[in-house]
Amino acid sequence: MKPNVVNESKPPAATIGVALVEDQKDLSDSWVRIIESYGGFTCVCTCASAEEAIRVIPEARPDVILMDIRLPRMSGIECTSRLKQLLPNTPIIILTVLDDDELIFRTLEAGADGYMLKRSKPADLRQALLDVLSGGAPMSSAIARRVVRSFRRAPSNPRDEAHLSAREIEVLGFLSRGLSNKEIAEHLHLSVETVRSYLKTIYDKLHVRCRTEAVLRYTSRARQ
Amino acid sequence: MKPNVVNESKPPAATIGVALVEDQKDLSDSWVRIIESYGGFTCVCTCASAEEAIRVIPEARPDVILMDIRLPRMSGIECTSRLKQLLPNTPIIILTVLDDDELIFRTLEAGADGYMLKRSKPADLRQALLDVLSGGAPMSSAIARRVVRSFRRAPSNPRDEAHLSAREIEVLGFLSRGLSNKEIAEHLHLSVETVRSYLKTIYDKLHVRCRTEAVLRYTSRARQ
DNA sequence: CCCTAATACCCTCATTTGGGGGTATTGTAC
DNA sequence: GTACAATACCCCCAAATGAGGGTATTAGGG
Numbered sequence A, B: 001m002k003p004n005v006v007n008e009s010k011p012p013a014a015t016i017g018v019a020l021v022e023d024q025k026d027l028s029d030s031w032v033r034i035i036e037s038y039g040g041f042t043c044v045c046t047c048a049s050a051e052e053a054i055r056v057i058p059e060a061r062p063d064v065i066l067m068d069i070r071l072p073r074m075s076g077i078e079c080t081s082r083l084k085q086l087l088p089n090t091p092i093i094i095l096t097v098l099d100d101d102e103l104i105f106r107t108l109e110a111g112a113d114g115y116m117l118k119r120s121k122p123a124d125l126r127q128a129l130l131d132v133l134s135g136g137a138p139m140s141s142a143i144a145r146r147v148v149r150s151f152r153r154a155p156s157n158p159r160d161e162a163h164l165s166a167r168e169i170e171v172l173g174f175l176s177r178g179l180s181n182k183e184i185a186e187h188l189h190l191s192v193e194t195v196r197s198y199l200k201t202i203y204d205k206l207h208v209r210c211r212t213e214a215v216l217r218y219t220s221r222a223r224q
Numbered sequence C: 001c002c003c004t005a006a007t008a009c010c011c012t013c014a015t016t017t018g019g020g021g022g023t024a025t026t027g028t029a030c
Numbered sequence D: 001g002t003a004c005a006a007t008a009c010c011c012c013c014a015a016a017t018g019a020g021g022g023t024a025t026t027a028g029g030g
Helices: A025-038 A050-060 A076-086 A101-110 A122-133 A141-149 A158-163 A166-175 A181-188 A192-206 A211-219 B025-038 B050-060 B076-086 B101-110 B122-133 B141-149 B158-163 B166-175 B181-188 B192-206 B211-219
Strands: A016-021 A041-047 A064-067 A092-096 A114-117 B016-021 B041-047 B064-067 B092-096 B114-117
Touching: A016 A025, A016 A050, A016 A122, A025 A041, A025 A122, A041 A050, A050 A064, A050 A076, A064 A076, A064 A122, A076 A092, A076 A101, A092 A122, A101 A114, A101 A141, A114 A122, A114 A141, A141 B141, A166 A181, A166 A192, A166 A211, A181 A192, A192 A211, A211 B211, B016 B025, B016 B050, B016 B122, B025 B041, B025 B122, B041 B050, B050 B064, B050 B076, B064 B076, B064 B122, B076 B092, B076 B101, B092 B122, B101 B114, B101 B141, B114 B122, B114 B141, B166 B181, B166 B192, B166 B211, B181 B192, B192 B211
Parallel strands: A016 A041, A016 A064, A064 A092, A092 A114, B016 B041, B016 B064, B064 B092, B092 B114
Antiparallel strands: none
16 A cells, blocks of 8 residues: 655655645645745645544654644544544644634644634734644634633632632632542641531532532633 | 723724723833733723722723732732622733742633733733633743643543553532542442442542542542 | 443442530630 | 631441452353
8 A cells, every 4th residue: 555655754854744634535635735835835745534534643753733623524623532532742733714712622622733723814823833833823813712611610709719719718728639538637737627628618509408519619710 | 980991981993992900000000001002902901909890890890900910908800709700701800920830720710711920021911911811821931831730630640540451430410520439339329338349449449538529539630 | 232421310338528516624804 | 805717636337338258140252
């Protein structure tokens, strides 16, 4: 089998090797043209499916991978996850038309290092490639906003949280790392009874009935 | 009391009004010089403390707020949170020397829209101001990488998760919404004993010892 | 045909947890 | 100077949880 690896050997240091995973031939071709037009970039391989990507890319040894999400059979998310296991140090930038929240978060969970929309300008894509190689996480600005927003506390209840005393927040912190009352007591040099009585007031203030709910409240983000 | 509001009225549409929260006078002055040198930007107010910011900024009506984290008494995190309640639509960019993970996430939780390091180039700060006003979330690239990394599934265990059967995942889902065994049993029309036995195998497969840890595993991100 | 995985259920027992009471000290606010 | 919040500790008790056993049925693969 002859994979479509353009350069068999590692490209010279001066040239950045890009791998492209995109099932639409016309789009794929135009990306190659755009990327090679930058100067200093070479498309070391183009893959029309996730399966091909997993087979070919580890041999092609690109410096960076551009990945579409909507692929036949296996999605770009699953493909990203598998490639990250095979090549943990090769950055992957998602390049897609889709900007659905669930998809964004699932690709990032799968290990993507950046998320660009296909409608981005060629110059922005070039910047994204350079950025990801210098340790950044390039995102279209609408994507970045959503990612950042996802950190916001869900119920926007700084009121409830403000009511928690310093010690209570400390206890809640340990609770949210999965520690038992006994372990929390040891860490804080308190008696288990004290921890238990803190928990009672914490539950009260957060309007929850068990530790799991308290942890969810504490760790919740704006997403869903 | 005369707050240090430079422009009492809303600046003309052509000019972008910036508020600055920074306790070090020399730094504050140099930021004002840099920002006003851009052209099209005006510092409508500078605050040397969080308390002053909360009092003055809502009156100054800036288009964007630049916030230091390390402030005397009340931190920039708490200040961000309060300002977001008062001015939910005014973007806040954190501008700090600190790049500790916990701080980054806590500022984003508090409602920050961007996170720039003070060592950024003036041109990057200008870009950040424009970016945040056009719906982006400007971050220094090292920060963006950390934010994106925080989404990664902690143990990168698609293996363990794949081992969970459909029913087990279903149970884990309810567990992660804070339901008790009894409630899960009712939702799935199972006996509590069945739920309990599912939990045992789930704990086993996820290598955890209690429900809180299981929930954390299920909802976990690379952070911590 | 046997083996395994998945499903669903049962029992026991020690421990943990949640809810209900308390008490005491300290420091701050009014 | 008294009221209050925060801190830290105590008791009891019922319910829930975790751990360690099980059993039975069904479906599918080799």
